[in-house]
Amino acid sequence: MALDTKPRPVAPEGSSVEDFPVPTGREENWRFTPLSRLRGLHDGTAPATGDVSVEVSAAPEVTVETVGRDDPRIGEAYVAADRVAAQAYASFEKATVITVPREAVASTPTVVTLRGDRQVTAYGHIVIAVEPMAEAVVVLDHQGSAVYADNVEFVVGDGATLKVVSLQDWADDAVHVSHHHARLGRDATFKSFVVTLGGDLVRLAPSVTYTGRGGDADLSGLYFVDAGQHIEHRLLVDHSVPDCRSNVDYRGALQGDEAHAVWIGDVIIRVEATGTDTYELNRNLILTDGARADSVPNLEILTGEVAGAGHASASGRLDDEHTFYLQARGIPYDEARRLVIRGFFAQLIAKIEVDEVRDRVLAAVEAELAP
Template sequence: MGLNEKPLSTLHEKASYDLADFEVPTGREEAWRFTPLSRLKGLHNGKAEPVGHVRVDVDAAPEVTVETVGRDDARVGKSFVPADRVSAQAWNSFEKATVITVPREAVTSKPTVLTLTGSGDGAAYGHLVIKVEPMAEAAIVLDHKGSGVYADNIEFVVGDGASLKIVSLQDWDDDAVHVSHHHAQLAKDATFRSFVVTLGGDLVRLSPSVSYTAAGGDADLSGVYFVDAGQHLEHRLLVDHSQPNCKSNVDYRGALQGQDAHAVWIGDVIIRVEAEGTDTYELNRNLILTDGARADSVPNLEILTGEVAGAGHASASGRLDDEHIFYLQARGIPHDEARRLVVRGFLGQLIEKIQIEEIRDRVFAALEDELAR
């Protein structure tokens, strides 16, 4: 498939399965200007040969089916088209895909957990398809760990009246590189809840996106990240409202500490002419804990119709509030503990939204470990 005739937006001009349609990034392009290309280990220029391996282990709910399929399976690659060169590279390089199907009207009795473990022996490429059939309900956990260089595409296909909850954990080793595209396609009255937690890795760049095929879709995209010295954690979101009376809400929050800790958040929302009645809001907030850390935050809202129910965006980055610390210290709380309480409260408001208790407790424990460093 060649280039789309209809561009997504000024920031998403290309979409193609053909790798040749994407030039090798130089770092001057808007989509790549924040990403340190030299640290991608060749994912962006074709030099990352697929000699590595990422093992996919699935602990599935009894109601779902899990299959390993080839590239020619009819369910693979139907809900999305790669929007940049690394996504296209991943599409053209994977050999087997994992397909998880939640049958019509099924309500899963437990979350399905996919553990993706990098072996650390080179680059690898992957593809996942999560298909929730009409009126079904499911929760999926994606748990990334280990080492290596990994690029993948993930398709979430949510049918009429269906509900899907996703938690994606990036808990890689310190040397890992991960570039991933998550695309959710929502049918009529479908509900999608995504929670991204990014903690580990040398460089992680995630690109969650949402599209709608009918009215009534409702998407909520939340995320937390904690960036340590030298880490580059990047989240680039796109919500493409092309159907009437759909909703979206985006809320990402991050904390940064250490020299050259770098967070990037890009939030793009498009409301097309035909998307009357859209209700959308996006928010990004960053808490900078030490000197030498940097947060780049760019919300973009493109509105092509005047008939919207609501549309807005906000972004803020700042340091710990000295008054908050002083208030706690005045009540006998030591400085380091006061600092932990403020950061925990800042990120904890979002973490509490994770409805899977085991995962929520794990994220809070990881946050405490980060703050103790």
């Protein structure tokens, strides 16, 4: 048998596939995930059988490259969080590297469209590097059908600003397990907005680390879960340097039998991270019987010198008082219900700065609420 001589990116120590045992479902980070629906992404029985196409419509100030596994820019922000992330890192063949040059301000959003045209198993990797003092908006748009695992690295340089919108608008039979790794420099700003609508099973794990003072991360998310869908978001914000900020706000609505949403929010404030200011919030609307939301905010504080730290979580049905108030003013119940749900999402959707994407998300929510 011929030896595999393909170059591999140098992964951080302790992040190879063999470093992670095959999940059984009893582990804390897998206990909510239906492993049988991962189609082998978690246990090594899902070799790549095709590709998810990557098309980039880039701002004129931005450069886009397709590179091999040995490119030195790969792995700069990557940290293997679990076996699927490690498997994706070990399995991809080509990576897309998007670079915003130093002090450049992108004049238009850069749109990355990832599309599975048939039921294939694939692994991917994207690096988005915003050099010091630069600014950019990037949209990741996932469409079609695939069994797909990938890692996305966001490297935000000193004083730079990166705004990302990630749309998971897959076909109903898609499986997607993705890890977003953001590394922020001094006085860097990172704003992430995740919208998860489609797919049979989608598990997205964004993480943020800081390398200098003044880093600011804002992580927002919206999800609408229908019958039989499993949508899972697992966030980690690791405050390890002083005077940084993070804010997390994820909101979801669920309807239909066995609609299942999982949200895990982990924030760590390490001993050396004095002056940290952080807050995380998750809210879920349960619209029908048979739907279930699991929400677990975790806050670990290892220093007494913080500017602010808190978390909150709430899951429940529509407030009868809100719908009654609208009905008392002559609005039929179905329309009153839609108005309340729109209001639940409105403040969050307003944070999407790309008009076309905001309109698309609004239309998707309206379609979910249609009779």
